[in-house]
Amino acid sequence: MKWKKHIRTLMLKNYLFNRFVLYIRRAIFFSSYLKMKRNSKKEVWEIKELSEELKNSSTEWCLDASNFGIGWSLEKYIKSTKVKKYYLEHGLFLGEFIHEDTLYVNTDYFLVQSPYRKEVLERKFKSKKIIEIGSYINYAEDYYSEEKIKVLKEKFGKTLVVFPSHSTSEITSEYDKESLIKEILSIKIRYGFKTIIVCLFYKDVQRNENTEYEKNNFLVVTAGNRFDDNFLSRLKSIIKLSDMTMSNNVGSHIGYCLALGKAHYIYKQEIEVKSTEQLKSLEEWKNRFSKEEWETLDKERSKIYNTFKEYSESISTEQFKLGQYYFGINNKKTIDEMKEIIGG
Structure with a gap:
């Protein structure tokens, strides 16, 4: 308006x-x-x-x-x-x-x-x-104390924290959830994870996106509403519970994981963006960027994806340098x- x-x-x-x-x-x-x-x-x-x-x-x-x-x-x-x-x-x-x-x-x-x-x-x-x-x-302050983090890590064992692409008030983020879950389960078996934590944005919890993850015995968590002062604090503790982190899209979460010393893997998927009732049309959202801005943005996204497309439980020199340049991790x-x- x-x-x-x-x-x-x-x-x-x-x-x-x-x-x-x-x-x-x-x-x-x-x-x-x-x-x-x-x-x-x-x-x-x-x-x-x-x-x-x-x-x-x-x-x-x-x-x-x-x-x-x-x-x-x-x-x-x-x-x-x-x-x-x-x-x-x-x-x-x-x-x-x-x-x-x-x-x-x-x-x-x-x-x-x-x-x-x-x-x-x-x-x-x-x-x-x-x-x-x-x-x-x-x-951000830690949401959980060091002692509680220690207790939870002992309970969870080797833990993978996953950040699926998220929706907002204006757009929904659609992807092949079955394919993502299959990849998560494959990694769980291959690398010996005991616990899978899926961190969903609050808008996706409202859309009941947690259901399929819970059916596969994943622990679903959230950092809360975007207007909650404790959002970053919760996110910090969620990341600290991990031994490895993973996502299916480029976003702030990558920098936050690297800043806290956690390696990251991107399982690339096609993300379909759809408009919500709050947005008049998807074109309105797309027109926020010029054609040249979209091209530059896509180029930068591809660069980040290519740096994290291989699974590794340690942060490489190349990943650290990219993390410092794009996310200010250090x-x-x-x-x-x-x-x-x-x-x-």
Whole structure:
């Protein structure tokens, strides 16, 4: 809706309007805020409860930082809610694509995860200060204690964590689930895994995508709703439970796994994207990128896929270098360094 876009643009441009709208929104959606707090006690396998709809009740000045608990994690890391006005992207962006927010946001202070993204934004915005901070997951607190992780790992034995391609509020991600399950079972037998954990995005839990995985005795988990402050923390603990990680598509999860020292394997599948009721048409979604942007994006995706298409339980030098360039896996800042970067 055009009026929503106008309000968002004004929130990006005007700090006082931003504060007014977000605190009003917190009050209106306070029940979602309370539900999110209650969910902080849930286990990662309580997927139905963690996947319930939440309204965005965040008061993060940077609108993208309200996604996946990124802003909340950064503030907890430096132990302060007083931060500079900064802008960041909420996930992996490939190609030359830039979010429309960057054209309006009232700050010259951009945070990025990787050298790759810094290069792209520096080409687009000559006057902005672009700062690499590395993988966001490095700043998230662990959802589970070290002791609990140890107990669970002893219980699960050798564990493979799988990240199937996920849907969003605007699109569904369709793939040959039977083929993926067959590959997972083959790997389980071949490499001696005791436990298979499948981490689903909350939208896919809502679509009951967990059913087929559970029929094969896989443990299905979720990091929760995208507007849940503990999303990254849950994801961090889920990855830490693994001995090996796997997916069927390129995404942020690859960088997060590498940042936590976990090797990754991509089982390439054709992913069919379909529009949901929230999107007028699939063409609307596709038109967000120009033809040239799609071509560059596909080229970068292929490069990442080709680097992870062979199964290996150790991270190769080539994979580490790619992980550093595209995902910033080894760029974690100290608390003092991060205070200097974002402290208010």
